[in-house]
Amino acid sequence: MPRYLRVLAPAILLAATLAFLLLGLHIGEAAAPRALADPGAVVRYGLPISRTLVNVSIAVLIGSVLMSVWALASEKAETRAAMDLAAAAAAVLTVAVGATIIFTYVDVSGLPFSGDPMFGAGLAQFVTEIELGQLWMYELLLAAVTTVLAFAIRGRRATLIVLVAALLTTLPLAQQGHAAGASGHSQAVNSLLVHLVGAAVWLGGLITLAFIARTVDRPRLAVITARYSSLALLAFIGVAASGIVSAWLRIGTWDALVNTGYGQLVLWKTGALVVLGLFGALQRTRVIARIGAEAKGGRMFTWFVLAELAVMGVASGIAGALGRTATPVALEPARDQGDGISPAEWLTGDPLPPELTPLSYLTEWKFDLAWALVCAFALGLYLAAAIRLARRGDKWPVGRLIAWVIGIALLFYTTNGPFNAYEQYLFSVHMLGHMMLTMLIPLVLVLGAPVTLALRATHKRDDGSWGGREWIMWAVHSPYSKVVTHPAVAAVVFAGSLWVFYFTPIFRWAMSEHLGHQWMIIHFLISGYLFALSMIGIDPVPYRFPFALRIVTLFATMASHAFFGVTIMTGNGLMLADWFGAMGRTWGATPLDDQEAGGGIAWGIGELPTLALALIVAVQWARSDKKEQKRSDRAADRSGDAELNAYNEMLAKQASRDSKVTR
Structure with missing residues (x-):
């Protein structure tokens, strides 16, 4: 590969990004x-x-660490180069966040930058008391921690810590993208979180390819590029879907798409996305095969990467301009829109849904793009493995x-359907969704045996990298897995989580904060x-109780x-009287009666999946006994009932001795 690729690739990306950022701002x-209160041109x-x-x-940081973990x-030198790139990106992120905090404070306060103590005091108040400043402060702390980890860690398994820290840096940015308490x-x-992570994997992975190209030969580069291409395809789907959802929430009408500056920038970014999709298709169908097979494969790779990075720079610059452009749909919190809003809208940001009827369980939906994509990918990958x-x-x-x-269908229905639409307003619906997440959906998913399928369908790697099979095997046999999959620990967490969640402040956090709600879904x-x-x-798990003890455990839970x-x-x-009791509902049961119905759901309906578990355990127990009996019968057939004959002979000898003693 050309020596200048490491320098030219980021230079082209940054140049295109800056040029189209300025164009987008115009x-x-x-x-x-x-x-x-103009803050000035600076x-x-x-x-x-x-x-x-x-x-x-952030994109370079996440992409380089993910490539290190996966591809x-x-x-080898390829991983060291990628992690060096990650450490450099984390350091740049920390400095960029620090600059952004200062610029943002000057922008929102209207005060000019100065070394005056009053400016410093105001800045400190901004990052400790104002939500926007607090989010940027969280971002700065996460960036600093990730920088230290990226410089200090190089081991394969420990790199997962860096990856988790890198992914966490997207959370404060996603929270800033839409006003808390605003509709939707x-x-x-x-949607923004999916967009950030998808774009990071896509852009950061490509920069990583350019950065490590000098450390590998062309056949090896073709293999790594193919692995990157698989990640890029998933990232493209996420970026495209989240871009559509995010843009529509902010534009609202087709007229605004064409006749507003924000809408025009969305069209520019859409065009760049289409071009990048064509690049990806060309890469998978033509470029990868020719990198290692042709003498000019290295040159083709170089020009292809540079061209794609230029288009990514266009998209990144437009995205930066979009973040500063006024949206056709105002993103103001409901609490700031005057006295004409309902109590439910003041609390949740969304209007109170219509009265819940049996038909509502089919007609009322509240789509969540992140969970819709989780379901789509989980179903698609499972089907692909079965087809393989x-x-x-x-x-x-x-x-x-x-x-x-x-x-997966039940998970999609629970996270995107009427449970998601009503759970903030009705405790009974919230409890019904909870029982779905923690009892019914896991029961059905476990019967699908996804780990066994993945181990059978994925290929073992022999080049020193870890793919799906290697990471799954490590996860199954890790000490952490031995703890969390132990039946006693799993039962305590399963049963105890109910009490800890509903009778501690965690319940309020899950109802009032978006992050808390997502944590609730994942945890249960x-x-x-x-x-x-x-x-x-x-x-496979390290240990399971005997069948009898499993039945006892189930009845205890x-x-x-x-x-x-x-x-x-x-x-x-x-x-949560100031939440469920303050929604202003004029339909349905009273909050206390609705809470009583929720308790009945936890007691009655919630026990049905556990009873189903007990029945399945009983069936498995019976089948296990049958298998053991068949095994014993086959062993007896092979040995001519040697064990039984020996046992009968022993009894006969004992009887003979006993008869002699009695005489």
Whole structure:
């Protein structure tokens, strides 16, 4: 590969990004002087530049660490180069965030930058008391921690820590993208989070390819590029879907798409995305095969990467301008829109949904892009693995496939359907969704045996890198897995989470904060899955209870659930009274009656999946006994009942001795 690629690739990316950032600021009039409290040209241009530099450095950071974890050999120069790039990107991120904090404070306060103590005091107040400043402060702390980790860590498994820290840097940025309490806040935040992570994998992975090209030969580069291409395809789907959702939430009408500066920038970015999609298709169908096979493959790779990075720079620059351009749909919190809003809208940011009827469970939906993509990818990858087995002549049980499809369908329905639309307003609906997430959905998903399928369908790597099979094997046999999959631990977490969640401040956090709500979904889904896995799972785990002890464990958890449900049903006080009791509903049961119904759901309906677990354990126990009996019969047939004959002979000798003694 050319020596200049490491320098030319980031130079082209930054040049294209800066050029189209300035063009986008002109189109959207985001850098025009303000009539009131104008912060000056330095801030009007410096803030979007530093903010765009934050986005690009996060992309390089995440992309390079992910490539190290997934595509590169741990002990080779390629990984060292990628991690050096990650450390540099993290350092740049930290500096860019620090500059952005100062520019943002000057922009929102209207005070000129100075070394005066009053300026420093105001800045300190901004990052400690104002939500926007607090989010940027969190970003700065995360960036600094990630920088230290990226410089200090080089081991394969420990690199996962760097990857997690790098991904966490996207959370404060996603929270800033849509005003808390504004309509559609949760959908917008999740869409922006998907967009940030997808763009980071796509852009950062390509920069990593350019950076490590000098450390590998062309055949090896073709292999790494193919692995990157698979990640880029998933990233493209996420970026495209999230871009559509995010843009529509901010534009609202087709007229605004064409006749506003924001809409025109969206069209520019859409064009760049289409071109990048064509680049990806060309890369997968033509370029990868020619990199290692042709003498000019290295030159083709170089020009292809540079051209694609130029287009990515266009998209990044336009994205930076979009972040500073006024949106056709105002993103103001509901609480700032006057006295004409309902109590429910003041609390949640969204209007109170229509009265809940049996038909509402089919007609009322509140889509969540992040969970919709999780379901789509989980279903698509599972089907792809099953098809791969079928093509090589192996069979995958149809029952397991059906179980997985049903489980994913239920997960999509729970996270995007009426439960998501009503759970903030009705405790009973919230509890019903909770029972789905922690009891029914995990039970069905476990029967799909996804780990077993993945191990059978993925290929073992022999080049020093770790792919899906290697990471799954490590996860299954890790000490952490031995703890969390132990039946006793899984049962305690499964049953105890109910009490800890609903009778501590965690419940309020999950209801009022977007991050808390997402944590609730993930936690209860995983805790339910681990418990079901320890009871009836087909996938390998380090240890399972004997069948009799599993039945005892299940009945113990049923008792705990029943006691929990009765406690809620018989409670005299309203849980989160200033939330569920302050929605201003004029339909449905009173909040206290609705809470009692929620307790009944936890007690009655919630026990049905546990009873199903007990029945499945009983069936597995019976089948295990039958298998053991058949094994014993086959062993007896092979040995001519040698064990039985020996046992009978021993009894005969004992009887003979006893008869002699009695004589």
